[in-house]
Amino acid sequence: MIALVGCGTVGGGIALLLTRDLPFLKEKTGLNVGLKYIVDINFDHAKEIGIPSNLFETDYNKVLNDPEVTIVIELVGGLTFAKDVVSKALIAKKNVVTANKALLANFGEELFGLARKNGVAIGFEASCAGGIPIVKTLTEGMAANKIDGVYGIVNGTCNYILTQMIDQGMSYADALKGAQAEGLAEADPTLDVNGMDSAHKISILGSLAFGYNCELSAVTTTGIEDIDIYDVSIGREMGYTIKLLAIAETYDNKVSLRVQPSFISDSHPLAKISGPFNGVSLYGHAVGHTMYYGRGAGALPTASAIGADVIAVAQGTQKIVFDSYKYWPDITEKPEYMALSDVESEFYLRLNVEDHVGVTATITKILAANSISISAIHQKSIRPKDARSKNIPIVILTHKTKCGNMDNAILELQNESRISKNIVSIPVIEEKEETIH
Amino acid sequence: MIALVGCGTVGGGIALLLTRDLPFLKEKTGLNVGLKYIVDINFDHAKEIGIPSNLFETDYNKVLNDPEVTIVIELVGGLTFAKDVVSKALIAKKNVVTANKALLANFGEELFGLARKNGVAIGFEASCAGGIPIVKTLTEGMAANKIDGVYGIVNGTCNYILTQMIDQGMSYADALKGAQAEGLAEADPTLDVNGMDSAHKISILGSLAFGYNCELSAVTTTGIEDIDIYDVSIGREMGYTIKLLAIAETYDNKVSLRVQPSFISDSHPLAKISGPFNGVSLYGHAVGHTMYYGRGAGALPTASAIGADVIAVAQGTQKIVFDSYKYWPDITEKPEYMALSDVESEFYLRLNVEDHVGVTATITKILAANSISISAIHQKSIRPKDARSKNIPIVILTHKTKCGNMDNAILELQNESRISKNIVSIPVIEEKEETIH
Numbered sequence: 001m002i003a004l005v006g007c008g009t010v011g012g013g014i015a016l017l018l019t020r021d022l023p024f025l026k027e028k029t030g031l032n033v034g035l036k037y038i039v040d041i042n043f044d045h046a047k048e049i050g051i052p053s054n055l056f057e058t059d060y061n062k063v064l065n066d067p068e069v070t071i072v073i074e075l076v077g078g079l080t081f082a083k084d085v086v087s088k089a090l091i092a093k094k095n096v097v098t099a100n101k102a103l104l105a106n107f108g109e110e111l112f113g114l115a116r117k118n119g120v121a122i123g124f125e126a127s128c129a130g131g132i133p134i135v136k137t138l139t140e141g142m143a144a145n146k147i148d149g150v151y152g153i154v155n156g157t158c159n160y161i162l163t164q165m166i167d168q169g170m171s172y173a174d175a176l177k178g179a180q181a182e183g184l185a186e187a188d189p190t191l192d193v194n195g196m197d198s199a200h201k202i203s204i205l206g207s208l209a210f211g212y213n214c215e216l217s218a219v220t221t222t223g224i225e226d227i228d229i230y231d232v233s234i235g236r237e238m239g240y241t242i243k244l245l246a247i248a249e250t251y252d253n254k255v256s257l258r259v260q261p262s263f264i265s266d267s268h269p270l271a272k273i274s275g276p277f278n279g280v281s282l283y284g285h286a287v288g289h290t291m292y293y294g295r296g297a298g299a300l301p302t303a304s305a306i307g308a309d310v311i312a313v314a315q316g317t318q319k320i321v322f323d324s325y326k327y328w329p330d331i332t333e334k335p336e337y338m339a340l341s342d343v344e345s346e347f348y349l350r351l352n353v354e355d356h357v358g359v360t361a362t363i364t365k366i367l368a369a370n371s372i373s374i375s376a377i378h379q380k381s382i383r384p385k386d387a388r389s390k391n392i393p394i395v396i397l398t399h400k401t402k403c404g405n406m407d408n409a410i411l412e413l414q415n416e417s418r419i420s421k422n423i424v425s426i427p428v429i430e431e432k433e434e435t436i437h
Numbered sequence: 438m439i440a441l442v443g444c445g446t447v448g449g450g451i452a453l454l455l456t457r458d459l460p461f462l463k464e465k466t467g468l469n470v471g472l473k474y475i476v477d478i479n480f481d482h483a484k485e486i487g488i489p490s491n492l493f494e495t496d497y498n499k500v501l502n503d504p505e506v507t508i509v510i511e512l513v514g515g516l517t518f519a520k521d522v523v524s525k526a527l528i529a530k531k532n533v534v535t536a537n538k539a540l541l542a543n544f545g546e547e548l549f550g551l552a553r554k555n556g557v558a559i560g561f562e563a564s565c566a567g568g569i570p571i572v573k574t575l576t577e578g579m580a581a582n583k584i585d586g587v588y589g590i591v592n593g594t595c596n597y598i599l600t601q602m603i604d605q606g607m608s609y610a611d612a613l614k615g616a617q618a619e620g621l622a623e624a625d626p627t628l629d630v631n632g633m634d635s636a637h638k639i640s641i642l643g644s645l646a647f648g649y650n651c652e653l654s655a656v657t658t659t660g661i662e663d664i665d666i667y668d669v670s671i672g673r674e675m676g677y678t679i680k681l682l683a684i685a686e687t688y689d690n691k692v693s694l695r696v697q698p699s700f701i702s703d704s705h706p707l708a709k710i711s712g713p714f715n716g717v718s719l720y721g722h723a724v725g726h727t728m729y730y731g732r733g734a735g736a737l738p739t740a741s742a743i744g745a746d747v748i749a750v751a752q753g754t755q756k757i758v759f760d761s762y763k764y765w766p767d768i769t770e771k772p773e774y775m776a777l778s779d780v781e782s783e784f785y786l787r788l789n790v791e792d793h794v795g796v797t798a799t800i801t802k803i804l805a806a807n808s809i810s811i812s813a814i815h816q817k818s819i820r821p822k823d824a825r826s827k828n829i830p831i832v833i834l835t836h837k838t839k840c841g842n843m844d845n846a847i848l849e850l851q852n853e854s855r856i857s858k859n860i861v862s863i864p865v866i867e868e869k870e871e872t873i874h
Contacts, residue, residue: 301873
């Protein structure tokens with residue numbers, strides 16, 4: 001039987017699924033995946049959604065000492081208490097199901113090792129991309145592939161905010177307020193909008209994709225807080241949609257991990273992932289490009305992923321997969337990383353200059369000196385709303401260049417007296433080429 | 438060890454994966470999934486792609502009598518010989534992996550029963566939507582959901598042809614010729630373009646989705662042979678993309694299965710599935726709308742799905758899933774079907790009339806008498822290229838109505854002397870509403 005620890009919004013969803021829908025689940029799967037305990041200190045939400053109160057328990061030790069409990073679902077979130085809950089469950093030889101991406105990104109190696117030592121498994125489908133079964137897809141559905149790229153829109157809050165900026169022309173600040181009013185952003189949205197939540201997820205997905213222990217500390221992370229609606233609009237005009245992309249890629253045997261606001265071409269399947277939805281593109285050597293779409297958050301969509309894990313653990317398939325495959329972070333090596341400065345990308349560049357005619361030559365000279373070639377250059381007649389000076393915006397699209405070249409070029413451009421220090425550079429990501437072989 | 442029966446295009450792909458890529462697969466999965474036999478009567482293709490000739494075998498009985506062989510991959514296609522290969526393997530207590538949708542759609546109940554009786558499993562990921570792991574997603578990833586809708590673009594040949602018509606303005610005949618030249622359509626493309634291949638797949642996916650034995654004979658099937666480029670273009674103007682949709686839906690407890698060319702709104706995630714790609718939307722009661730995208734055919738993409746099955750069978754997870762879940766056609770009941778005439782849909786209707794002003798009243802009267810209300814009506818100034826008379830096309834979009842009403846209305850309209858008998862009606866499918874609950 002099962003114990004659920006933490007009955008907030010997401011906890012309430014899985015509690016509902018494992019009580020109200022239990023007869024259906026039994027009939028469908030042939031398994032008894034009933035709850036025995038719901039551990040929390042406050043049961044207001046659980047009561048509100050009609051969860052039977054005989055399940056409520058405040059003492060976690062009772063769960064740990066109950067041999068009937070074989071699965072602990074951890075949904076308390078955060079790092080400290082959650083780590084304690086999970087570790088104690090594993091040591092008590094109970095399987096764990098968790099949605100806690102921060103926990104696994106920070107302590108995956110330790111916790112998977114603890115699970116292995118105690119002969120149990122960890123299910124974590126809900127940790128990445130909400131209701132999309134992306135963990136099962138990466139580990140099992142794509143099992144016959146060498147994966148060389150994962151491109152994900154894995155944070156619904158950011159995607160909702162960016163979609164509002166794109167579709168409604170809202171500023172970042174207004175779109176964030178709207179997301180908070182809709183319950184799609186926390187009161188403190190920092191971990192979402194600064195890209196850290198996406199970084200957690202891409203370190204987990206990268207580890208599964210490549211069979212390396214991809215460390216959180218190796219993810220170069222930029223959030224969406226500084227995205228200007230002006231650039232979003234100019235991008236739209238040019239056929240690009242802005243998305244916060246989490247990318248894990250291999251170049252030969254080096255791994256690049258990054259989270260970055262990016263322009264993607266409207267024809268890219270990920271460009272259509274709007275609002276709170278998530279989408280993940282996987283590139284395999286045999287299958288080519290596959291893409292997965294669904295809700296990235298919400299009580300019941302997340303419960304769908306947790307429920308699938310509970311069933312897989314109860315059936316025994318999760319344990320087999322955990323014992324058999326060689327891509328869990330406790331048994332894999334750390335990769336050699338590719339520095340972001342060596343990664344190649346096209347760029348969108350916006351400079352604000354005092355006098356257009358005079359400085360164009362300077363700009364093109366500096367770019368050329370840094371091995372950056374220009375694919376398009378526009379002087380925009382409409383200036384950003386918040387432009388404080390009479391500077392004229394110049395938008396440049398570049399061909400592929402190393403990110404390090406761009407960083408150098410920007411430093412040099414910022415040294416020019418007639419160019420404003422505020423230079424916007426956004427990577428332009430074309431659909432990755434399939435290399436089926 | 439593994440025996441492969443049938444080494445044509447797809448067989449060559451999995452042969453390559455299980456020989457050339459075997460060291461990688463061993464390292465990744467911890468399993469030995471090496472080939473012991475490749476059974477065929479002609480090994481030209483196998484030789485051409487460099488498969489070791491010591492695997493070649495012409496006598497299938499050798500496979501059946503070899504206790505070392507635990508998995509037989511059937512890729513001979515068709516119904517007669519394939520059924521023989523699969524049945525004999527199951528009776529010899531060997532697990533089977535197959536890409537044969539026709540076989541499972543016609544004989545699934547019998548073959549799954551035979552597998553169960555002999556204590557082995559059947560893997561069939563490659564039977565639906567090529568490289569997309571849709572079977573694993575439906576059976577395991579979505580395990581905690583009541584599925585109430587499957588909408589699929591599951592035939593790459595049709596989707597390629599329709600995409601050429603949409604993007605290049607080609608006629609059906611020219612687009613088909615192009616597809617054949619590209620190797621994306623068979624010399625005899627009948628099973629693809631008449632919708633039967635999609636019908637096979639939706640009967641399999643419907644069975645997994647609903648836990649009913651959804652019979653092939655219950656799929657109402659229309660192909661793409663009669664699609665006129667004129668209607669494709671008019672649809673584009675109105676923001677609709679034509680797709681061959683395979684649909685399995687439940688209404689209360691009744692099941693509707695259908696394959697039909699359909700207009701879908703450009704904002705629907707399936708509208709962007711172009712060329713030879715496949716896409717499948719699943720609607721679950723907890724997860725809401727999820728969508729899956731990837732290559733629907735090709736040697737290596739299909740081998741990706743076959744390889745995942747081989748690994749799951751070798752690991753033992755496939756057997757557990759087969760034994761535990763209750764939605765395999767040998768143990769499920771046949772559903773009550775909903776007649777297509779009772780299914781509601783919006784429609785695109787094109788009539789060719791002799792005299793526009795005079796007949797409009799007649800048309801609207803007949804539609805109203807059949808409970809069909811009009812949402813838009815256009816007289817098009819451009820006539821179809823092949824229009825043989827001076828008839829004027831009138832395009833009508835309707836609100837939702839029962840398909841039976843539309844059938845009746847069309848019969849009555851065809852009886853009118855000033856309306857051509859050639860009336861085009863195409864269902865307009867809006868994105869299905871998510872009913873997360």
